[in-house]
Amino acid sequence: MKKIILCGYMGSGKTTTARLLAKTIGIDYLDLDEIIEKNTGKTVSQLFEEQGEIKFRLLEHQTLKEVVEKSTGFVLALGGGTPCYANNHLLLQRPDVVSVYLKTGIDEVIRRVTAQGNTRPLLAGKTPQELKEFVGQHIFERSYFYNHAQYTVVTDAKTPEIVAEEILRLI
Numbered sequence: 001m002k003k004i005i006l007c008g009y010m011g012s013g014k015t016t017t018a019r020l021l022a023k024t025i026g027i028d029y030l031d032l033d034e035i036i037e038k039n040t041g042k043t044v045s046q047l048f049e050e051q052g053e054i055k056f057r058l059l060e061h062q063t064l065k066e067v068v069e070k071s072t073g074f075v076l077a078l079g080g081g082t083p084c085y086a087n088n089h090l091l092l093q094r095p096d097v098v099s100v101y102l103k104t105g106i107d108e109v110i111r112r113v114t115a116q117g118n119t120r121p122l123l124a125g126k127t128p129q130e131l132k133e134f135v136g137q138h139i140f141e142r143s144y145f146y147n148h149a150q151y152t153v154v155t156d157a158k159t160p161e162i163v164a165e166e167i168l169r170l171i
Contacts, residue, residue: 001027001073002171005092007146008102009139010080010122011112013155013163017102018077020164027073032082036063044079061086068097083145092149098171101149102163106136108156 004021006014015031022029033044036059040047047056060082067076068091083089092099104112110131113123123131151170155163 001071003068003070003073003094003097004075004167004171005068005078005097005099005149006076006102006167007078007083007092007099007149008080008155009104009109009135009142009146011109011116012080012102012104013112013160014077014080014102016160017155017163017167018075020160021167022075024164024168025073025075027075030067030074030076032060032064032067032076033079035067036060039063057081057085061088064088064091068094081142083148084142089145089148097150099149099151100167100170101146101152102155103146103152104155106132106139109135109139 002025004018004025006018006021008014018031019029036047037043040059042050044056047059051059060079064078064082067074078088083092091097110128123134126134151167153163153166153170158166
């Protein structure tokens with residue numbers, strides 16, 4: 001059974017694409033943030049606020065390792081920052097994992113997250129220029145880690161269905 005992990009920046013379509021892939025292949029859909037929230041009884045935002053980022057990233061790393069060690073197949077959507085901490089990017093290169101970086105351009109990320117409304121606390125209250133600079137800086141800083149994935153699929157101007165089809169062709 002395949003262990004498929006999707007990574008990428010916020011708004012890249014990880015969750016939606018992971019759901020579609022899992023349904024198409026007939027294996028479990030998992031979302032790392034949802035697993036952490038279920039295990040702790042707290043939202044990711046609450047964990048950040050109450051414990052700080054370092055403790056959250058340790059919990060995230062431990063949870064990711066546990067999930068990857070599972071023997072059953074799954075499609076897992078990571079949080080946007082997951083590959084960037086605690087050497088999590090190395091888990092994307094395991095021989096029993098198929099990892100895919102959903103690469104999304106700055107303008108496309110901004111278009112998508114803006115269309116979702118005010119659901120992204122990191123982006124709240126920023127002017128359009130500040131938003132563009134913030135997203136651009138983050139993508140630049142994180143791309144090193146995202147690029148450890150085995151495959152890259154560009155998601156700009158593509159539906160989740162098209163992205164899922166491209167991933168299926170790769171794997």
